[in-house]
Amino acid sequence: MTSPKPTKCTIIIVDPKKGSSRSISIPALHLYNMRYYILIIAVVTGVLITACSVLYTSVGQQNEEREKLLSEINILQQQIPAPDDTLNARNYVERMEAKLSKISEYLQKRGVKSFVLDGAGGPEYKDLKLAPVEYYSVYDEYMEQLFEGLVYTPTGFPAKPKLTSNFGYRRNPFHGKTTEFHSGIDFRGNKGDKIRSTANGEVVFSGRNSGYGIYVLIRHQNGFETLYGHLSKALVKKGDKIAANQVIGEMGSTGRSTGPHLHYEVRKNGRPINPVDFLNLD
Structure with missing residues (x-):
């Protein structure tokens, strides 16, 4: 006959300093199942350790992807002009367009066929990315020099365009x-028709002689002079x-003349050159 298995186990804890003891009863089943x-x-x-490892790896990958994304965003931001630069670039473009309009109007008043500004940049102009502001600054300076040179260069017609005698031997x-x-x-x-200067300049002679009759000589920049006889x-x-375009006299027939007309000369460094080359910008 077998003896019954104990249902409880007693654990005795002894405190040697105090000389006392304490007992704890634990069901025997728990010890067997320990x-x-x-x-x-x-x-x-193990599961928790594995989960933490996977989570750590995932977070690391996310941080790496985040850093990569931030780097790409930073590159894109560097390619986009700052608001101030964009505004400055736009201002430069507007100033250039204003100068072109001014030149166009200036040429029209002087009887020169001017250029058309609309769509000058072509169909791709609207989609053009802004270049650095320095580019617009250089372009703006170039346009300023272009206009400055133009207003001091004889251009256009000094009188109504009824040409009767050309430059050269006749x-x-x-x-x-x-x-x-x-x-x-x-x-x-006709006598009294208005005669206009074809460029900015300074009058160096206004008077009469036997050949030109009453005439005006104007000195411009870059060695140019114009004569109106x-x-x-x-x-x-x-x-x-x-x-330019200022009225400087009235048409007549003084001097060596066969009838009312304007004798117009363009000189370069004191030598007459063909004024026809300056009537248009072809």
């Missing part, structure tokens, strides 16, 4: 028996500052 408890704890611990207009060199071009018109009246005097 190995299973340890196994369960070990499994749970038959003598008085008897036609000989040839002579014609140092300018002639515009036919056979006037009936000069409206400017020596030393006057002249603006």
